[in-house]
Amino acid sequence: MLIYGGAVAIFFVIAATAGVGLFFSPLLTHYIESDGFRQTMENETAKGLHFPSGQYLRIRRTGLLTAQSEGFRATNGQKAMKSIDARRIAARFNPWAVFVRRWELEEVHVQSGEIEVQIYEHKPEPVSLNPWFAIFLPNRVVLKRIESDAANVTWPLRGEQAGFFSTRLLITPNGPDFEYRANGGTLKMAVVPELYLRGAHLLITKTLFTLYDIDLAPNPQSDGSIRAYGNAGIGEDKSVDLEATFERLPIRGWLPAKWKDHLNGIAFGELHWTGESPKLEHSSGEGSLRLRNARIDDLAFLKKLAELAQNKAFERLDLNDCSMRFAWRYPKIDINDIEIEEKGKFRLEGAISVERHSLRGVVKLGLTRGYLDWLPNPTEVFNQERGGYLWTTMHLSGSIDHPQQDLSARIIELFKESPTAYLGLLFHQFETWLKKTFGGDH
Numbered sequence: 001m002l003i004y005g006g007a008v009a010i011f012f013v014i015a016a017t018a019g020v021g022l023f024f025s026p027l028l029t030h031y032i033e034s035d036g037f038r039q040t041m042e043n044e045t046a047k048g049l050h051f052p053s054g055q056y057l058r059i060r061r062t063g064l065l066t067a068q069s070e071g072f073r074a075t076n077g078q079k080a081m082k083s084i085d086a087r088r089i090a091a092r093f094n095p096w097a098v099f100v101r102r103w104e105l106e107e108v109h110v111q112s113g114e115i116e117v118q119i120y121e122h123k124p125e126p127v128s129l130n131p132w133f134a135i136f137l138p139n140r141v142v143l144k145r146i147e148s149d150a151a152n153v154t155w156p157l158r159g160e161q162a163g164f165f166s167t168r169l170l171i172t173p174n175g176p177d178f179e180y181r182a183n184g185g186t187l188k189m190a191v192v193p194e195l196y197l198r199g200a201h202l203l204i205t206k207t208l209f210t211l212y213d214i215d216l217a218p219n220p221q222s223d224g225s226i227r228a229y230g231n232a233g234i235g236e237d238k239s240v241d242l243e244a245t246f247e248r249l250p251i252r253g254w255l256p257a258k259w260k261d262h263l264n265g266i267a268f269g270e271l272h273w274t275g276e277s278p279k280l281e282h283s284s285g286e287g288s289l290r291l292r293n294a295r296i297d298d299l300a301f302l303k304k305l306a307e308l309a310q311n312k313a314f315e316r317l318d319l320n321d322c323s324m325r326f327a328w329r330y331p332k333i334d335i336n337d338i339e340i341e342e343k344g345k346f347r348l349e350g351a352i353s354v355e356r357h358s359l360r361g362v363v364k365l366g367l368t369r370g371y372l373d374w375l376p377n378p379t380e381v382f383n384q385e386r387g388g389y390l391w392t393t394m395h396l397s398g399s400i401d402h403p404q405q406d407l408s409a410r411i412i413e414l415f416k417e418s419p420t421a422y423l424g425l426l427f428h429q430f431e432t433w434l435k436k437t438f439g440g441d442h
Helices: 002-024 026-032 035-048 095-100 132-136 300-309 407-417 419-438
Strands: 059-061 066-074 081-094 102-117 140-143 146-157 160-174 177-183 186-189 192-204 208-217 225-233 240-250 263-275 283-297 316-319 321-329 332-342 346-355 358-367 384-386 389-398 403-405
Touching: 026 035, 026 059, 035 059, 035 066, 081 095, 160 192, 316 332, 346 389, 389 407
Parallel strands: 102 140, 102 146
Antiparallel strands: 059 066, 066 081, 081 102, 146 160, 160 177, 160 186, 177 192, 186 192, 192 208, 208 225, 225 240, 240 263, 263 283, 283 316, 283 321, 321 332, 332 346, 346 358, 358 389, 384 389, 389 403
16 A cells, blocks of 8 residues: 555656756647647537637746637527637646546636627537547646726627626636626617616526626716516526615616606616516516606696696696505506605596507596686586695596596586686686787786
8 A cells, every 4th residue: 555655646746846947948848839629629618608619819928837829700509608709818827637538727817808699599418439548637727816907798689789897707606506696887778778886796507697786877976776686497488587786876767758848857766576477478577666856847737737727837747755665467568556746736546557559547636725716616517625625536547648637527527517717717718829929918
C-alpha cells in the first residue's frame, strides 16, 4: 500500500510539473491561436448553448491562463437562446480542474453583446456515444462567472423588438443551471413606456423560470417603482404565477394617446396573475389601483357639462379619492369598489364589467346642492341624500367604444316638465354661441 500510494503521488507530481511546463510552452500558445483549436471551441460552445453551429473570431492568448476573442456569433438556437452576438470576450482558465475531469473557466468577461430569447418546448437531450478513452478526459465545462458590461437581451413582441438594452449582466452557476443578475439599462416594450432597470435576479432551469425579484422605475432619478416576483413553467407544465406591486408611478405614460392630455396622477397598487399557460385566454388575476393627485381636465364632456350648469368648475376635476379593485377571468373584466371623489363637488361609487367589449355597470353619482342649481327640481332625479351629496343611480350599457347611460334621458324629462327652465337653457346656449361667433362681449 505504501509503494502504491507513493507511485500515485509521484504520478501527480510529474503530471503537475508537466502541466506547468506545458502552460509556459510557446507550443501551447501556437495551438490556442490555431484554426483547429478555434474550430473545436466553436463546436463545443455551440453544443453547450444548444446552437447548431457557432463562429468565433480569432482567438489570442493574452497571458499564462487567459485568452481573448473579438467575438462569438450563433443563430437558430434550439432552446431559450435564439441568437447570440458577443463582442470582445476575455476568459481565464483553471488548469487544475483538469485533474477532476473539468474544463473550468473561472471568469468570462464580455464587453458587449446581444441575446435574443424565445419560448421553446423542452425535449430530453440525445445520448451521445463517446470513445473508450473519454473516461480519462474532462467530461464537462464549468463556468464560474460570466459578466457583460452592456448586454441587450431581446425578444419579439407585436412585430417589434422588445427587451432589456445596455444592461450590466452577471451569470453564475446554480448546480447544473445558471442564475442571472442584471442592473442598469432600459426595458423597451410596445405595450408599456420605457422603464429603467434598477435590478433583476432570476434562475432558469430546464423546466422552470423563477423570477426572484425585478425592480423597475420610470427613470434613474424617479422614486417610483414596479416590483415583481414569481415563476413560469417552461417544460410540460406551462403554468404562470406572478405577483407585482407598483408605487409612485406617473400614469400619463401608460395611457392611450387620446387620454394623455386629459388625465394625470400618481398610481399605487398591486397585481396577482395566474394561469395554466402565459396565453391571455388561459389566465386570470386580480389587483387594486389607487391614484393620488389625480386630475381630469380638457374633456369635451366636461366642457359641455360646464356650459349646461353655467359653472366652469366642472371643466376640471381634482380628485381627492380615486381607487378601485379589479379582477379578470378571460374574457371578462370586473371593476369593483369604485370610489372617485372631489370633495365638495361630486362622488362616484359602483361597479363595472366588460366582456368582449360589451359594457355593463351600476354606479351611484352624488353631487352637492350647489352644483345642481341648473336643474329644475333636481331632487326628482337625485332623490337620496348622504354624506353631504344628493345621489342618483346610473345604469351603464353599450360598449367601451360607444358607452350608454340612462341618466341623460331622466334629465331631459326634467326639462320637459319645466318649460321655463328649458327656455332659459336654450337662451343661455344661444348667448354662448353668439359670444363665440361674434367675438365675445362685443
